[in-house]
Amino acid sequence: MAIVQLPKIKHVRAFTVRGGGADYHDQGAGHWIDDHIATPMSRYPEYRQSRQSFGINVLGTLVVELEAEDGTTGFAVTTGGEPAAFIVEKHLSRFLIGRSPQEYEKIWDQMYFSTQYYGRKGLVVNAISGVDLALWDLLGKLRGEPVYHMLGGAVRDELQFYATGARPDIAKEQGFIGGKLPLHHGPAEGLEGMDRNIALLADMRAKCGDDFWLMYDCWMSLDLDYATRLAHRAWHECGLKWIEEALSPDDYWGYAQLRKNAPKGLLVTTGEHEATRWGFRMLMDMECCDIIQPDVGWCGGVTELIKIANYADSRGVLMIPHGSSVYSYHFVITRHNSPFAEFLMMHPGPTEVVPMFAPQLLGEPVPRNGRIRASELDKPGFGVELNRDIALHRPYSN
Numbered sequence: 001m002a003i004v005q006l007p008k009i010k011h012v013r014a015f016t017v018r019g020g021g022a023d024y025h026d027q028g029a030g031h032w033i034d035d036h037i038a039t040p041m042s043r044y045p046e047y048r049q050s051r052q053s054f055g056i057n058v059l060g061t062l063v064v065e066l067e068a069e070d071g072t073t074g075f076a077v078t079t080g081g082e083p084a085a086f087i088v089e090k091h092l093s094r095f096l097i098g099r100s101p102q103e104y105e106k107i108w109d110q111m112y113f114s115t116q117y118y119g120r121k122g123l124v125v126n127a128i129s130g131v132d133l134a135l136w137d138l139l140g141k142l143r144g145e146p147v148y149h150m151l152g153g154a155v156r157d158e159l160q161f162y163a164t165g166a167r168p169d170i171a172k173e174q175g176f177i178g179g180k181l182p183l184h185h186g187p188a189e190g191l192e193g194m195d196r197n198i199a200l201l202a203d204m205r206a207k208c209g210d211d212f213w214l215m216y217d218c219w220m221s222l223d224l225d226y227a228t229r230l231a232h233r234a235w236h237e238c239g240l241k242w243i244e245e246a247l248s249p250d251d252y253w254g255y256a257q258l259r260k261n262a263p264k265g266l267l268v269t270t271g272e273h274e275a276t277r278w279g280f281r282m283l284m285d286m287e288c289c290d291i292i293q294p295d296v297g298w299c300g301g302v303t304e305l306i307k308i309a310n311y312a313d314s315r316g317v318l319m320i321p322h323g324s325s326v327y328s329y330h331f332v333i334t335r336h337n338s339p340f341a342e343f344l345m346m347h348p349g350p351t352e353v354v355p356m357f358a359p360q361l362l363g364e365p366v367p368r369n370g371r372i373r374a375s376e377l378d379k380p381g382f383g384v385e386l387n388r389d390i391a392l393h394r395p396y397s398n
């Protein structure tokens with residue numbers, strides 16, 4: 001039987017898109033996701049009300065499209081905009097053109113180590129992740145297989161989701177297994193801010209009852225003392241399930257101490273702004289958290305997430321990827337140490353379940369009653385198509 005040789009990559013294109021989608025903070029006015037949410041910039045009053053005021057949405061979405069010799073295309077979206085498009089077109093494309101998508105390990109290695117002198121985390125690894133996701137999409141489209149089949153197949157029949165957004169009470173009615181609230185007040189707002197954080201959580205606990213998971217997402221905004229005090233009050237007064245990304249991603253020592261300081265039973269989680277197997281090894285070897293939360297569009301893509309997830313599994317650490325739509329769904333359904341997934345509520349309220357990366361992905365599945373069945377992922381690649389009716393801008397070429 002002849003060995004299958006897939007067509008090689010002929011074209012690499014990087015586009016940018018504004019307005020929601022993969023850069024999900026890039027929303028219009030009045031959206032819950034930009035309503036006085038605590039960040040490291042909250043120490044400056046002028047940047048406290050709106051995260052867009054300090055530039056959280058400055059990058060926009062990066063779309064990576066790979067076209068094979070036979071005309072088949074694979075694509076992916078992530079956060080990165082024009083600077084990431086430059087890196088894809090002017091640097092990474094040389095490792096892709098004329099190559100088979102089957103070589104995703106060697107291609108990843110060349111993309112990472114050729115940019116290591118100016119990359120390693122953040123924007124550069126976002127760009128690498130976008131290329132890697134497009135490679136896996138192209139591979140699936142050429143093979144006629146969903147990505148989750150290529151990752152070993154489903155270990156359960158369906159995905160269960162918790163919802164991130166301002167209305168956990170509505171999320172409970174919609175069938176989600178928990179609700180993660182954004183933290184609104186950081187250390188700069190003192191005891192009054194802490195009391196308001198607890199009052200909101202207590203109100204949601206009263207509305208949701210005792211059995212519904214409630215979590216706080218602190219988006220890197222706290223110091224160790226404040227995070228420790230918040231953890232104890234939120235656990236003892238409101239039954240908080242986990243405190244997420246309380247500290248700077250660079251403060252591995254702080255996370256290790258927070259995990260020691262936290263009340264027994266409260267989970268400490270982080271990782272969405274961490275990258276590569278080496279960054280997550282640091283989090284796990286220093287025992288910084290109970291759950292790692294890589295974003296597959298930011299940590300290095302599927303090729304790197306395989307390495308991260310397997311190391312976590314060997315250490316008994318849960319790996320619940322940060323919300324990244326189909327790119328995490330196809331991974332989570334194949335891993336026992338990923339028992340549930342995140343769904344980021346992108347409706348402004350949020351009062352409705354809408355596709356997370358809308359309007360960029362045609363055919364993007366959404367949870368119904370807080371679940372997506374594995375069979376809903378049974379389309380080639382990541383099972384979505386690029387919406388070509390949106391304004392795609394190609395600022396560079398290779």
Ligand SMILES: C[C@H](O)[C@H](O)CC(=O)C(=O)O
Pocket residue numbers: 033037164181182183217219272322323342344
């Ligand atoms: C809600 C958080 O501030 C952020 O916008 C999203 C996030 O960190 C998450 O979904 O996790």
Ligand SMILES: [Mg+2]
Pocket residue numbers: 217219244245272322
């Ligand atoms: Mg988060």
